[in-house]
Ligand SMILES: Cc1cc2nc3c(=O)[nH]c(=O)nc-3n(C[C@H](O)[C@H](O)[C@H](O)COP(=O)(O)OP(=O)(O)OC[C@H]3O[C@@H](n4cnc5c(N)ncnc54)[C@H](O)[C@@H]3O)c2cc1C
């Protein structure tokens with residue numbers, strides 16, 4: 005029975021996902037004069053572009069690529085001419101890909117466009133139901149306990165062909181989402197009904213992303229809970245990340261928009277939230293009355309006071325594996341890949357340079373942005389602050405945290421971004437390393453060096469190195485997910501907050517009086 | 524600077540090598556015929572089950588050895604000439620040593636059962652055993668495991684992950700009851716059955732039958748029942764792996780005979796770990812200690828001696844641990860399978876049947892002697908201290924919270940345990956040390 009339900013679930017999931025993936029291939033586009041006019045919403049632009057796009061009008065495109073290529077060619081044609089004539093004030097400065105996306109949405113003629121909600125049901129909802137039918141019956145799999153069986157035998161979780169396929173899919177998804185959203189318009193507008201219910205607006209690519217993200221955290225969070233159903237720590241922690249993603253990151257900001265308040269995620273924080281100090285953001289908040297000012301003050305208090313105090317009391321886990329959105333995705337969608345993180349000493353070396361490098365970069369970038377904000381000067385030490393800002397946004401914000409951070413789950417483990425790139429993790433980690441009550445306690449001499457803890461550490465910490473010499477684990481990168489403790493077959497590891505005394509202990513294996521008595 | 528040669532790259536030999544390197548500049552060579560690098564034998568099951576790859580079970584990265592100037596040699600030592608101080612290797616080479624440390628571990632016991640050398644019949648001790656298990660698993664439709672110890676239960680768990688049904692023949696009337704008291708033994712037997720293992724207690728194996736190709740096809744039990752199977756796991760204990768020492772002049776009985784310095788009868792030759800047998804066993808301890816922890820301690824002790832700091836092997840309070848399917852087990856001090864004279868006990872079991880604690884104390888002065896705990900993690904450091912300080916059972920129970928090592932948010936059972944103790948001991952009313960308030964927990 006269980007097997008049948010699971011098989012049906014798997015089929016439904018594959019169907020839902022398959023339909024979803026096929027949507028962009030079923031698209032057709034027809035640009036009309038009317039659509040062009042209303043989408044551009046700018047008389048001057050319309051005049052400039054309507055001439056150039058004449059050949060496109062009323063033509064049926066069956067692929068977003070030809071549509072996009074024709075439009076962008078016309079767009080560049082117009083702009084290049086203006087630039088050649090040095091008519092800088094007339095040049096259209098809009099991002100051509102964004103503009104194409106808006107046009108593509110408006111001129112999309114597909115079945116999905118006519119039946120948004122139905123398509124949403126047949127893709128999202130069918131896949132969700134399928135996943136749950138696959139996940140929930142696992143409760144009948146026998147007694148609860150650690151079941152990492154076959155993880156290294158499976159193509160999905162051991163960098164086999166399925167892992168590579170999934171990685172490629174995720175990487176492509178991020179590239180489309182960040183750089184060329186005009187190719188995924190049907191994915192975007194089928195979420196309109198949900199977006200409209202929440203904020204009243206039609207969906208953007210960021211709404212689509214937020215929705216997918218939240219569903220991934222929730223569904224795979226349920227999987228995590230089923231897998232670790234014998235561990236209350238894992239259950240509560242997973243519920244926490246599901247809650248913060250759904251309520252704080254996804255629903256609340258949309259509702260704020262509906263109430264004409266600034267879009268704001270109360271749990272996000274600088275420097276992870278790297279546009280917090282951007283001029284437009286500061287201006288939006290400070291011009292939105294009391295609530296905007298509160299948001300601004302809250303955002304600053306979080307990283308100035310919240311980080312040191314909470315990291316001192318509980319370790320950086322309070323954020324990284326209980327609250328954070330990136331962490332939330334890593335702990336749920338990413339859980340099946342935690343064993344793929346490299347435990348090599350050489351990786352740790354790279355990690356330290358990289359993550360602290362990004363922290364420095366983010367501080368310099370923000371400093372520059374603020375300098376420009378307050379003084380109006382565009383340059384500091386010969387550097388264009390807006391260039392530094394946009395380089396950061398592209399290299400760190402999009403490519404590192406998204407394309408690499410998530411796209412590489414099935415290849416390099418689920419915490420690539422958190423481990424090598426996140427400037428907030430670096431900051432939390434520095435506090436955790438030097439001033440915190442948190443540690444993973446090693447239980448005397450009980451370690452048998454089996455390696456489960458190191459293998460399943462998503463941050464690539466060689467936990468066993470410490471455990472087998474009777475030393476507590478105090479590492480800046482530890483996000484406190486607690487999985488080392490869960491998989492340890494000998495009860496050696498425990499995440500604890502306790503007095504700082506004895507936290508950084510000398511390696512000592514209890515039990516050998518021949519040696520310890522002499523000292 | 525001496526030439527120190529260590530035979531065996533298990534936990535004992537490697538611990539010795541590491542500590543000799545820390546303490547001295549001696550030349551260190553470690554010889555093993557099993558694998559190129561040290562790996563954790565205790566993790567063999569996880570490789571088979573796909574929890575880890577062989578790579579993951581190596582406690583040190585491969586560059587570690589060269590960096591610490593520990594030479595690794597992959598070869599079998601055919602014989603030792605202790606007068607010439609030379610070793611003859613399977614590669615034909617001869618090595619000269621100044622100091623020799625034997626850390627050759629164990630091999631699986633075979634008690635002369637008919638059919639014990641058939642294909643598909645094996646123990647589980649070394650890496651080659653794992654490879655052989657892999658080889659025979661695909662066409663095994665049913666497996667029989669003989670001998671109810673820790674390795675047997677691990678083998679059962681392994682085979683079940685490949686969907687191979689297991690019949691488990693245990694000679695004793697309850698699982699592992701030569702070590703565990705009856706209560707724990709029953710609890711574990713129950714849990715084994717919960718995992719759909721066909722556990723046959725008080726059942727011996729008479730012989731293994733062969734098919735036409737020399738592969739096991741069935742096992743015959745003591746009362747003549749024939750159980751069809753294609754794989755037979757022999758897990759009735761291990762014994763020292765010392766056959767190659769026969770003509771070496773080094774004294775052996777079951778193991779290599781050593782004194783309290785782990786020295787053999789031949790000068791500059793030591794033996795540690797599973798292969799060593801104490802001429803005078805320590806009080807309450809076995810003459811041959813076949814656990815990870817003692818091997819590790821002995822490695823450190825012998826390193827000190829070899830480096831000129833003569834050290835007696837003096838293990839502290841006994842401790843051990845294991846995992847039976849999903850139930851973790853830890854023990855501190857001594858809990859024998861039968862109460863000894865002047866011993867009293869207190870046993871608590873959780874209604875789930877998956878957690879229990881078994882306390883043993885001196886019936887005359889109530890000194891706490893040891894604990895077995897299942898399904899609950901306890902702090903080694905705290906029990907080590909209580910046992911060393913000879914605390915009484917009341918102190919232990921009253922302060923039980925201090926010893927809890929379960930993860931945050933786990934159900935705590937100290938109150939139930941105290942209540943059960945007070946009920947079983949009329950006239951006693953011990954009270955649990957108060958729990959810290961949430962505020963105190965966070966800030967103190
Ligand atoms: C499956 C399994 C699970 C276990 N689980 C636990 C546990 O949970 N807790 C616990 O405390 N203990 C456990 N043990 C026992 C523990 O692993 C052993 O006590 C320990 O590994 C012994 O270490 P050692 O260094 O003395 O010998 P070994 O690890 O056996 O190392 C000896 C090495 O020497 C090599 N060797 C032997 N003779 C020669 C020769 N002539 N020439 C060259 N090389 C040679 C062998 O090939 C081997 O590699 C387990 C054992 C097994 C098999």
Ligand code: SF4
Pocket residue numbers: 450451452453454455456457458467468471472491492493494495496497
């Ligand atoms: S999982 Fe536990 S026993 Fe295994 S190496 Fe880690 S701490 Fe040691």
